[in-house]
Amino acid sequence: MTRRLCSLPRQPVPPFGPGLTAERLGALLSGRRMWVNGTVLHYCFLDAASDASVIPVPGTGELRRVPWAGGEGAREVVRACFREWQDLGIGVTFAEVGDRHEAELRIGFQPGAGSWSAVGRDALSAGRGERTMNLGWDVSAPAERGIVLHQIGHALGMVHEHQSPFAGLHWDDEAVYAELGGPPNYWSRETTDTNVLRQLDACEAGCSVWDPQSVMTLPFGPGLVLEPEQYRGGLRPSGTPSPADKEFVLRWYPPAGPSPVGAGLGRGQAQxxxxxxxxxxxxxxxxxxxxxxxxxxxxxxxxxxxxxxxxxxxxxxxxxxxxxxxxxxxxxxxxxxxxxxxxxxxxxxxxxxxxxxxxxxxxxxxxxxxx
Missing domain, CATH: 2.60.120.1050 (Jelly Rolls)
Incomplete structure (x- = not known):
């Protein structure tokens, strides 16, 4: 059975000027969405009466409002997933706030709008009344916890691991389009390209070795991957941060600790x-x-x-x-x-x-x- 998957919007092209060396461009691509370490990422749940999307009703020409508010069960899952990332010991912390104007991360639960998140500091470019993350189906079921952890990974600056050039995945493109164009995802070809088939630049990938167990790898059924042969039966990540995920976020967000003055001081130290x-x-x-x-x-x-x-x-x-x-x-x-x-x-x-x-x-x- 096909799972509902993360559907990131198409990412803007970085506005880098011409003439950059490969080394300089690579450093920019790898780190441009990462937060500075020691940042407290405040998150809020959007639930005001005005927090809604107006969408057309198929076949009627009418419009209806779909609220962004979620139930307390879904909110508690999100809180628990923030704690799970926090418990890895990273130097970025999360704090729930009630005022959207104090929140870098603003979470909605619009049904049918897919699950997605702004990637890292891209969240800062969203208007204060806009979502930076949406969870488009009931995430309170145990099997859906992984999609919440996945979206928080995006919020930390992580990208789709199955799109890493180091994965060496050769997809059956038309089979992928057909699979994801049907229920329950109903993706356009562009959305499929953005989230599955487009290969990332090597500098954008989190590591130089592919991690099929990463929480940033989406699950896929059989018949979509042609090569390597071992993945013809599908991709089945664990749905939780893997050891390589932990290594990646700790490299970018090390915990507070003693450091020389002026050279990467940790939070809570004598700076x-x-x-x-x-x-x-x-x-x-x-x-x-x-x-x-x-x-x-x-x-x-x-x-x-x-x-x-x-x-x-x-x-x-x-x-x-x-x-x-x-x-x-x-x-x-x-x-x-x-x-x-x-x-x-x-x-x-x-x-x-x-x-x-x-x-x-x-x-x-x-x-x-x-x-």
Missing amino acids: AALVPFRSAPLGLGPGEQADFTVEPPETREYTVGTFGDADTVLVVFEERDGEPRFLAGHDDGGTPHNAAVRVRLIKGRRYAVRVRLYSTWGSGETAVMCW
Whole structure:
């Protein structure tokens, strides 16, 4: 029997300029959707009366409103799945909030709209009244828990594992179109291409070795894969994060732990202070992160920015109720410019500045400063 599968919307083409080296482009593709480590991802369930889609009723020409609200049983499954990812020990944490304006992740339960999620930081481009994740059928059944874990994997920045170029899967394309074009998925050919047949760039894939047991591998029945022969009978992942999944998320989101000052400090550690008008060298390798604290000596507008020939993501958080809240951020990846944000900092409050490096070129010397 065909399972209902994750149906990601078509992903936007990265707006990288021409002339990038293969190494630089690869670093951008692999890390452009990942959050900076130490981020608290706030999630909410959309359940206001206005949270609904207006869709046509087939064969009638009429429209009907389909609400996005879900039952408490489905919500509890989602909460438990967030806890399961959290219990891997990752440095990103999840917190449920009631106000959508405080949530980076906004979850709806519109029936018939498929199950999907924005991938990583792509969630930030969605409007505050829009979903970043939808669960399109009853996920309270035990067999459906895997699809929720899968969508949270997307929210963390993970992509479909069965689309990895290292999988070496040779699909029977027309059989796949026919299978997924019928019940219960009713996918268009474009949706099938986006979620199954399109092979990812090697840099987008999570690892250089394919993991058929990854929670990001979708299940498929027999007759769809021609080669390798061992998968002609179908793909049957476990539906839970595999050891390779854990290794991947811990590589990007390591837990808090002792680190040298200014070189990837973990959450909750004594972080380096970023003092106005005093630059702090970064000395990072690709994928590494530096964390700093700022306690402004006066209330005013400040600029926080990076320097050097590097592609970076820079994010400023304000500490509220003991946790960091996103204040401003800038990704200068693939451009000749440096990341910089203009923010109002208030004396007596505490702020965190986090910088993640994609890659360097030229001198390779990088720094961050607040002024």
